[in-house]
Amino acid sequence: MKNNKIIAVWGNPDSGKTTFSIKMANELIKKNKSVILVMADSYVPAIHTVLPFTETKDQSLGALLSSIQISQESILKKCIPVPNTKNLSILSYLHGENIRTYADYGKERVLDFFILLKHLADHIIVDCSSQFHHDLLSRGALELSDQVIRLISPDLKAISFYDASLPLLGEKKYNVANHIKVLSDVKSEMPKDSVGNRFGGIQKELDHCEELQRQMLEARLFEPLTDKKSEGYNTQLQNLMDALFFSEEVYENKEKNPLKKNLRKIGFFKKEVMHK
Template sequence: MMKREKVLTIIGSPGSGKTTTAVKLARTLAARRKNVIIVLCDPFTPSIPALLPAGIIHDISLGYLLTAPGITQNDILNACVPISSSEYISLLGYRTSESLMNYPKVTRDKALELFISLRYLADYIIIDSSTIFEADPTSFVAIEIADKVLKMGTANLKGISWFQTHTPMLADSRYHKDNHLMAIGNLKVGQDWEAVTGQYGGIDYILPYIAELEQQDNEMSLFEPMFAPESGLYQTEINRILLDVFEFQVTQNVISKKKKQIKKEIKKGSFQMPFIKNKGEY
């Protein structure tokens, strides 16, 4: 039987939208009744406290799973934090006010063991890596075991600096460069995406800055759908990523309806994006 692609690891520069993208990919799959576990690797700035209201019961953390003497599938499932807006999504991550200091050293073998088990526990696994993946064994291993890696960079000098620093670390064949896709994230009006395209060795996706998205982030409602017309541009890219990474086709009429809506909005001139290009132009 052919192995179906089901594990995506997202890596990239700070603030490029890794966590946001992980959530939006997951919610798009969940809206189509696919189970998704989002692994939030970052022990330096745990994401769960920023994604879910305080007080969610969350006894077992990723840190525990990664350092316990043995982990069973049951332990993993117990550590998965459910979210209220979708029964199809759960989160694995560090808890509020935890850090790597709370646990023994995470080893490569433990991380491998966890990821191997995870494959059997959901339709899709989306791994949001630590920005400084080289300092976090879990994130580093996640790049190795992923079916596909989505690299995300901001369209500015900080993003370029991050990639110049981190790309050489991924030269080894165990990181399967051929399975890497590149996205510019959080692209703001006025930022020159064409100028960074060369630096990033080509671009597969552009995820524009969307005010509604930022608002959702501030309101802890990232797992909800977006409604603003310009958000359709963002969602279209999310759908393209799902197609390329998981061969998951978001129902055609959902896309084309959105596209029509976007076209109408563009004609009306209610918003403008500086980078609308035909397929193949970027």
């Protein structure tokens, strides 16, 4: 398995970004890998929707990013351990916080943050905000990550979202052509073929799963899917994990990839400092 990967999960609203990020993290810790899950959305802080009874002790991602300086130690202090799991923790904005709760931070801070994170866990998963153009952390993750998984709902609203949003990722540094496109929450009656053709093909699919829906509503996403009817989803998830972490196919064009480490740093600093 490749080590020290940053995986950005991005998609249209309600495409299942947080749900998928958690399930991917669960699969990685099964392999005895350490994972830090970064929930980047400051518009809808996710921690209390997935761990509503967990004490956060002022462990806010926003406070970390807006602090005078950050270090590996300060990051670890803000990490929220997931109960009953091993080697999995979360960085998130907290319940009631918003984009005005903390001072703005610059692109240098985002770069420092991701560099430090890579030394703290085997894998970093970034649950990005759909509205990345208003969120510097999500935008940085889309540029600096080793791989972007783009979740797409198989409906017309997703097409409308991407027609409006993808032009904002037109610069070469975002390497949109290298995104792994995944149709998410697919039901039999949905026009998945039409939507897939609209996006130039889809690499993977994740079917609708009733047990997954129940887990989300009951804040139990860190539990395994055990219903027999969930076997299809589990198989699809494992196939995607194999492609991301076990297959060389994703990285076969690495030398031509503008997300290579040095080029990432240069491209990230060439743009003017942006705010959340």
